[in-house]
Amino acid sequence: MSKRIDVKDLNVYYSKFLAVEDVNINIEARSVTAFIGPSGCGKSTFLRTLNRMHEVIPGARVEGEVLLDGDNLYDSAVDPVTVRSQIGMVFQRPNPFPTMSIRDNVLAGVKLNNRRISKSDADALVEKSLRGANLWNEVKDRLARPGSGLSGGQQQRLCIARAIAVSPEVILMDEPCSALDPISTLAIEDLINDLKSEYTVVIVTHNMQQAARVSEKTAFFNIAGTGKPGKLIEYGNTTDIFNVPSEKATEDYVSGRFG
Amino acid sequence: MSTNALRRTGGGGQSGDRIFSGASLAAGCLILGVLFSVAVFLIIQALPVFGADPAEITGGEGFFTYIFPIVIGTVIAAAIALLIATPLGIGVALFISHYAPRRFAQPFGYVIDLLAAIPSVVYGAWGYSVLAPQLALAYDWLARNMGWIPIFEGPASQTGRTMLTAGIVLAVMVLPIITSLSREIFLQTPSLHEEAALAMGATRWEMITMAVLPFARPGIISAAMLGLGRALGETMAVALVLSGGGLTASLIQSGNQTIAAEIALNFPEAFGLRLSELIAAGLVLFVITLAVNMIARWIISRHKEFSGAN
Numbered sequence: 001m002s003k004r005i006d007v008k009d010l011n012v013y014y015s016k017f018l019a020v021e022d023v024n025i026n027i028e029a030r031s032v033t034a035f036i037g038p039s040g041c042g043k044s045t046f047l048r049t050l051n052r053m054h055e056v057i058p059g060a061r062v063e064g065e066v067l068l069d070g071d072n073l074y075d076s077a078v079d080p081v082t083v084r085s086q087i088g089m090v091f092q093r094p095n096p097f098p099t100m101s102i103r104d105n106v107l108a109g110v111k112l113n114n115r116r117i118s119k120s121d122a123d124a125l126v127e128k129s130l131r132g133a134n135l136w137n138e139v140k141d142r143l144a145r146p147g148s149g150l151s152g153g154q155q156q157r158l159c160i161a162r163a164i165a166v167s168p169e170v171i172l173m174d175e176p177c178s179a180l181d182p183i184s185t186l187a188i189e190d191l192i193n194d195l196k197s198e199y200t201v202v203i204v205t206h207n208m209q210q211a212a213r214v215s216e217k218t219a220f221f222n223i224a225g226t227g228k229p230g231k232l233i234e235y236g237n238t239t240d241i242f243n244v245p246s247e248k249a250t251e252d253y254v255s256g257r258f259g
Numbered sequence: 260m261s262t263n264a265l266r267r268t269g270g271g272g273q274s275g276d277r278i279f280s281g282a283s284l285a286a287g288c289l290i291l292g293v294l295f296s297v298a299v300f301l302i303i304q305a306l307p308v309f310g311a312d313p314a315e316i317t318g319g320e321g322f323f324t325y326i327f328p329i330v331i332g333t334v335i336a337a338a339i340a341l342l343i344a345t346p347l348g349i350g351v352a353l354f355i356s357h358y359a360p361r362r363f364a365q366p367f368g369y370v371i372d373l374l375a376a377i378p379s380v381v382y383g384a385w386g387y388s389v390l391a392p393q394l395a396l397a398y399d400w401l402a403r404n405m406g407w408i409p410i411f412e413g414p415a416s417q418t419g420r421t422m423l424t425a426g427i428v429l430a431v432m433v434l435p436i437i438t439s440l441s442r443e444i445f446l447q448t449p450s451l452h453e454e455a456a457l458a459m460g461a462t463r464w465e466m467i468t469m470a471v472l473p474f475a476r477p478g479i480i481s482a483a484m485l486g487l488g489r490a491l492g493e494t495m496a497v498a499l500v501l502s503g504g505g506l507t508a509s510l511i512q513s514g515n516q517t518i519a520a521e522i523a524l525n526f527p528e529a530f531g532l533r534l535s536e537l538i539a540a541g542l543v544l545f546v547i548t549l550a551v552n553m554i555a556r557w558i559i560s561r562h563k564e565f566s567g568a569n
Contacts, residue, residue, distance in 0.1 A: 051458065053454065053457065053458055056453075056454060056457060058361075081460050081461070081462050082460065083460075084457065084458055084459065084460040084461075085459065085460025086460075088458065088459065089458035091451065091454065091455065091458070093451060095449075095451040095452055095454070095455040096455075097452060097455065097456075097469065097470065097473070098452070098474070098565065099473030099474060099476070099562075099565045100473070100565070101565075108456070108459060108469060109459035109460065109461075112459060112460055112461055112462075112465055146565045159455070162455075162459070163459070166459065166460070
């Protein structure tokens, strides 16, 4: 499991508006990569292009290539459904299915495409995924209860359990802690640290301390002004980005002078 | 000093609040009052029937024997209508909300809503003069080839004015109700949950079964119940389309009757005990509708904690 992602000359458009311009980035397998930058700089938009979730928004399209271990996601013969089953996503707001129990939420992705799974395999997978998301001990006695009855932090870890239950190659996280309290945030950050031994993790965050804590590499995105496209300004080891950035804009941002 | 700066000053905001709460209370009481007075009217007017000599009731064997066939007829007509209109309405609503291109979806929705604006007497006339003769040919085929199933037993009606035709006309009439309500609910599915499904690699249909339909379930049930209410109570269309008669299992022969049509067809000439009979029939319809709605509420509330409302 876990593959690398290479992005070549990627432009993202909303209809005619160029939202993100000319991104080239290589994301290593089994690592945590953080995207930071001011609001509206296109980092979430770019993240969504890594599993074609931007296509949910009418008019959104890309030019360029995104390679998952060398296979282009945007090849005309590639179905976005296949892409998304291999590249999971965790959203800003926890979104477990309210009509499903905790157990069914974890199994939701596994049961897609009419795949059958025996009850004992399902039980084992639910436990493994919930343990993987550091949630097992909190919910093991109420797996049949609705997922929406959990706290926000627990819901988000349930969403992570749901994402890892399908054994994806990559997990994308779009500001996964921005709706959570500090303790839940800490729980998710610990979890991200555990996940990188098995998965490629890409996380968008507004919280620079978080980027510094969890990631090995950091990409800084910025925008020249409203109406201008977002750009990847600098990409490198997290320690370098925060301590010895090579770009002035990066230095200003990480030192809190703007944004 | 006893003056408290935080004490009420009687500003306009508070009086507005009082007026609004009073008005909404009055509206609520009015509804209950209307419902109550209708129920009281039905019960008082129907009372003579229950004390009467069974031989004096139409049919000569008491009220139960009189009312039973038309209760069954009413339920059958409404059931046919719902069986056809619910899946169709959900399908059309899903098409409008999730499949059709936007510029096409809106006009399509308006056309469906227009169906609701057609008066029921027009539906009746259409069913009588256009639909029934067409269906008569199909009924003939059904009777010859599938006549071994009791509901398709021949000889088929030559005019096509049967229970099945009435049910189909009712289905067309309740379709816009089910479609518009379902469409509104489908459009309100949180995009959060739709994206959750898509991001796991769900196809569009899987996303719909995973996020949209479970979310919309209580709404679909309510929509079907509103449709059922219309189908149970529909008078004019059934009275025109159905060539009524005694209870038969076959849906493609003439026969059967519904409560609403029975009342409408006989009311003008009814007086005395006959009038009480028809009003008692109305009371039975009232009770059926009430029971159906309560069952629907119960079905919805059974899954309350999984509704996402918490």
